[in-house]
Amino acid sequence: MLNLxxxxxxxLVEKLFESFTKLTEHxxxxxxxxxxxxxxxxxxxxxxxxxxxxxxxxxxxxDREKVIAKNIIKESHxxxxxxxxxxxxxxxxxxxxxxxxxxxxxxxxxGFGGHQSHDEIMLDSYNVLTIYSKELSKFNDFFEPHNIQFxxxxxxxxxxxxxxxxGISESYESNGKTVYDLPIELAEWGIYLTETRTE
Numbered sequence: 108m109l110n111l112x113x114x115x116x117x118x119l120v121e122k123l124f125e126s127f128t129k130l131t132e133h134x135x136x137x138x139x140x141x142x143x144x145x146x147x148x149x150x151x152x153x154x155x156x157x158x159x160x161x162x163x164x165x166x167x168x169x170d171r172e173k174v175i176a177k178n179i180i181k182e183s184h185x186x187x188x189x190x191x192x193x194x195x196x197x198x199x200x201x202x203x204x205x206x207x208x209x210x211x212x213x214x215x216x217x218g219f220g221g222h223q224s225h226d227e228i229m230l231d232s233y234n235v236l237t238i239y240s241k242e243l244s245k246f247n248d249f250f251e252p253h254n255i256q257f258x259x260x261x262x263x264x265x266x267x268x269x270x271x272x273x274g275i276s277e278s279y280e281s282n283g284k285t286v287y288d289l290p291i292e293l294a295e296w297g298i299y300l301t302e303t304r305t306e
Contacts, residue, residue, distance in 0.1 A: 110140040114213025114279040115233050117264045118272035123234075127250050128261040135238040135246060136261055143253055144230060145206045148219065150252070151238070152198045157223040159198050161190040161296075163209075164216040165286055167303065183306040188290060190298045192222070201296070208286060213276035215286040232276060233264035 109123035117123065127137035139147055152159065167184040193201075198219055202209075209217045210230065218229030227239040238246055250257075268274050278285050290298055 109138050109234055110142060111234055112141045112144070112213070112279075113211040114277045115264070116275040116277075117233060117267060118274070119267040120264075122262060122267050123264060124262070126256050126258040126261060128258050129243070130237075133239055133241060133243055135243065135249075136263070137236045137238075137250060137255060138234055138261065138263060139236045139253075139255065141210065141234060143255075144210045144234070144236065145202060147236060147250075147253055148202060148206075148228060148230075149199060150249070151226075151228045152195050152202075152219060155195065155221045155224065155226065157221045158191075159193045159195065160220050160222060161193060161198065161201060161298075162218050162220065162227075162229070163188040163286070163289060163298070165289075166214050166306075168287075184303050185306055186300055187302050187304060188293075188298050189301050190293065190296050192297075193219075197296070201293075205281075205289065205292070208279065208281040208284060208289075211281070212279040212286045214278050233274060235263050235265075 108121050109125055111117060111120060123138055125138050125140050127135055130136050164185045164187050167186055209215070213232070216229060216231055218227055220227035225241060229237050231237060238249070240246060264274055284292065
């Protein structure tokens with residue numbers, strides 16, 4: 108059974124297991140236990156000797172959304188933030204300082220990528236981790252040190268959801284801060300808002 112991060116709940120969590128699969132010729136997808144997510148990110152950062160970037164996606168606050176009727180939102184949006192030109196040491200320091208908050212928050216998404224290789228790793232909702240690479244073969248053994256096994260078909264939380272078995276995503280607080288504090292917290296790191304996307 109998959110150990111979920113603190114900001115997510117899944118009714119049928121007993122159907123979820125830690126494993127990974129190849130989605131396309133450029134994408135891997137994995138269910139990763141909550142306690143292993145940081146080490147997987149650290150591994151990705153360690154093997155990329157190039158300038159890196161950090162990406163943070165935050166849902167737009169309710170007061171900024173267009174409300175067309177009571178409690179009904181016409182469409183939802185997310186703010187996409189970047190920090191460019193990070194060293195490996197800076198990325199690892201960011202994870203040490205904010206990793207608990209980033210991993211356990213149920214509303215946001217985050218990841219890292221390489222400016223030269225264009226490889227990317229992202230943590231999506233419900234412990235789903237994705238890796239993109241133009242040369243995916245270099246990640247053939249990536250999950251092996253983490254004891255995450257390959258499967259032909261990966262069952263994620265999304266496949267278990269229905270009206271009777273929903274999922275819950277919640278904000279998480281760490282040391283008195285939420286992910287919405289990060290744009291200010293990371294201002295000295297050079298974080299900037301690149302766009303607001305429709306979900």
